Amino acid sequence: MNHRIYDFQQWLKEQDTSIGFLTSSDNIFYLSGFRSDPHERLLAVAVFPEGEPFLVCPQMEKADARRSGWNHEILGYTDIENPWELIQEAVKKRGVSVKKAAVEKEHLNVERYEMLQHIFAGPIFVSAEEKLRSLRMIKDEKELKIIREAVKWADFAVETGVSEIAEGKTELDVLASIEYELKKAGINEMAFSTMVLTGTNGASPHGNPGKTKIKRGDLVLFDLGVVYEGYCSDITRTVAFGDLSDKQIEIYETVLKAETAAIEACRPGATCAELDLTARNIISDKGYGSYFPHRLGHGLGISVHEYPSLTETNSLVLKPGMVFTIEPGIYVPDVAGVRIEDDILVTENGCEVLTSFPKSLQYIK
Amino acid sequence: MNHRIYDFQQWLKEQDTSIGFLTSSDNIFYLSGFRSDPHERLLAVAVFPEGEPFLVCPQMEKADARRSGWNHEILGYTDIENPWELIQEAVKKRGVSVKKAAVEKEHLNVERYEMLQHIFAGPIFVSAEEKLRSLRMIKDEKELKIIREAVKWADFAVETGVSEIAEGKTELDVLASIEYELKKAGINEMAFSTMVLTGTNGASPHGNPGKTKIKRGDLVLFDLGVVYEGYCSDITRTVAFGDLSDKQIEIYETVLKAETAAIEACRPGATCAELDLTARNIISDKGYGSYFPHRLGHGLGISVHEYPSLTETNSLVLKPGMVFTIEPGIYVPDVAGVRIEDDILVTENGCEVLTSFPKSLQYIK
Secondary structure, three states: OOHHHHHHHHHHHHOOOOEEEEOOHHHHHHHHOOOOOOOOOOOEEEEOOOOOOEEEEEHHHHHHHHHOOOOOEEEEEOOOOOHHHHHHHHHHHOOOOOOEEEEOOOOOEHHHHHHHHHHOOOOEEEEOHHHHHHHHHEOOHHHHHHHHHHHHHHHHHHHHHHHHOOOOOEHHHHHHHHHHHHHHOOOOOEOOOOEEEEHHHHHOOOOOOOOOEOOOOEEEEEEEOEEEOOEEOOEEEEEEEOOOOHHHHHHHHHHHHHHHHHHHOOOOOOEHHHHHHHHHHHHHHOOOHHHOOOOOEEEOOOOOOEEEEEOOOOOOEOOOOEEEEEOOEEEEOOOEEEEOEEEEEEOOOOEEEOOOOOOOOOEEO | OOHHHHHHHHHHHHOOOOEEEEOOHHHHHHHHOOOOOOOOOOOEEEEOOOOOOEEEEEHHHHHHHHHOOOOOEEEEEOOOOOHHHHHHHHHHHOOOOOOEEEEOOOOOEHHHHHHHHHHOOOOEEEEOHHHHHHHHHEOOHHHHHHHHHHHHHHHHHHHHHHHHOOOOOEHHHHHHHHHHHHHHOOOOOEOOOOEEEEHHHHHOOOOOOOOOEOOOOEEEEEEEOEEEOOEEOOEEEEEEEOOOOHHHHHHHHHHHHHHHHHHHOOOOOOEHHHHHHHHHHHHHHOOOHHHOOOOOEEEOOOOOOEEEEEOOOOOOEOOOOEEEEEOOEEEEOOOEEEEOEEEEEEOOOOEEEOOOOOOOOOEEO
């Protein structure tokens, strides 16, 4: 029994809950070490206050699950078997009568919810997510070692991208080179779709890289991250190709000031809201408040977006071991888009900035 | 009002349903033309039997949604606003009292389900998915044109991969080159994680490409697809590097025979089960039945896995305009893994194989 399952079991006991039934790949990976994308097929881990947990997966993934280190029961099912019958039987075999079930209400779909209602004869459902989020929010040494490695590759990726900038290359040309070099180095999975945006394309905070060519006087925005051994990194840098206008420079320096101030405010005891507002006020004071339409940042780990969420209303207090992004941005349509994002680890006395690519405005000649 | 929304509205009327509330990116794209990955944020389309539909999206995506061609109301919300209040208000404004709501039971999560129960004061929930699947299952000419283009890029990708095979290159080296060339050509999104598996790695049907080096006598399996203008392709080819053993050849030829026979059986009026069993019986007759642990194929379109599902128990009858994969495989651990997959369009008189990379066993020297 690993300590994560043990901790979750203790919580189930405290909550007087008969079963924890988890279906999200990320929580399953956290508890079991097994990572899989089952598409529309069912992947689940069931944990009980007492007794042996089990994993449910497609028959053809059973061997992979075993190799991942899951040493409890595995219920493998083929495409023509009904996994819910297997689950019902496995629960019955354990002598468990389900009165109260903890599920991921933000992940479990209505169809599966109705199946669970059916096979467990209408239990009460409570959310397991807050507990798993709080378990996952504080990273242990082993996780931090992996995250540091993931972050190193994000820095490498930005370096690669910046070195590829040249007149006439497209966003996709640069993006292709970044991911090519990562793959050659053994990094095959990105944490999300890599963004390379040039010129005013960067003013769309969720823009799609395309065939726009880089030209002198443009800002080039990189937002990317890798998945390394199941953990995500996430970095944004915006660099200049040739000389910039005064307006572009003002926007960049405002974002940098906001980002730096938020990092300086980051220590155990500060709240998420304090950090967000530290950055937001600097941007608002410069008159760009309405051009910063998103939260300051988000937790980072097995999921690229997890807890804590750094919004201006979140009173959650920071603790050592939390890892999150700080990523203010200013997006003025048809003028410029700038975002600067670091990955931050809260330490005993303050914080450590994990990402290391320079943030002073880089002019690429 | 586009014809898809109109068709869905007619169904809502027939079902005496007050609202269709859809939250999956794929169905939203199908109905609205707007494609977005909102992460944990809410993205939704609401359709009513009468009256104007609306789209709900993060404030910062509003302009993108408008540009995608959605010309009805858009409810944009910031990270600190509650989108459910906006939805409740927009529904009230339309004078709609929700007694019965159609949702995607396989997609909608329990948390949102409970929110809808709350803001609509406990309506009956029915599933909208079967209707949307049947609408989406038959492709129109415009969709087929896009899918053909997506398939062309899948063929190109396999060609690129095969041309990169060389002694000592790793799976990831070959994969890196494939995606590099695609991106340079403007194709940035893969339909799923590209698979390049060599030697016995191919015997894991969902294996992960890594640093295994290609060596003579190996089979190399490619399974990949691209997303082109929102539609997916999906192809698998297995080729030989150098000479193969008799066993490897037998496995290859058995899969090829099964795949070819299933395609020959493919015509309007045949069932999904008939196709699956045509291939499965050939594989079983050769003694490899237990090494073919998955269905024959799956529908293909906006989603890489959609309807129809080609299992040995699905009595769904094929109709012209359906597009799906046919992809039998044999995976003998520590011996060989072979899968051959084509994208198939059901025509008036039979079918058309959209993918065109050769299937006779290719020996790469």
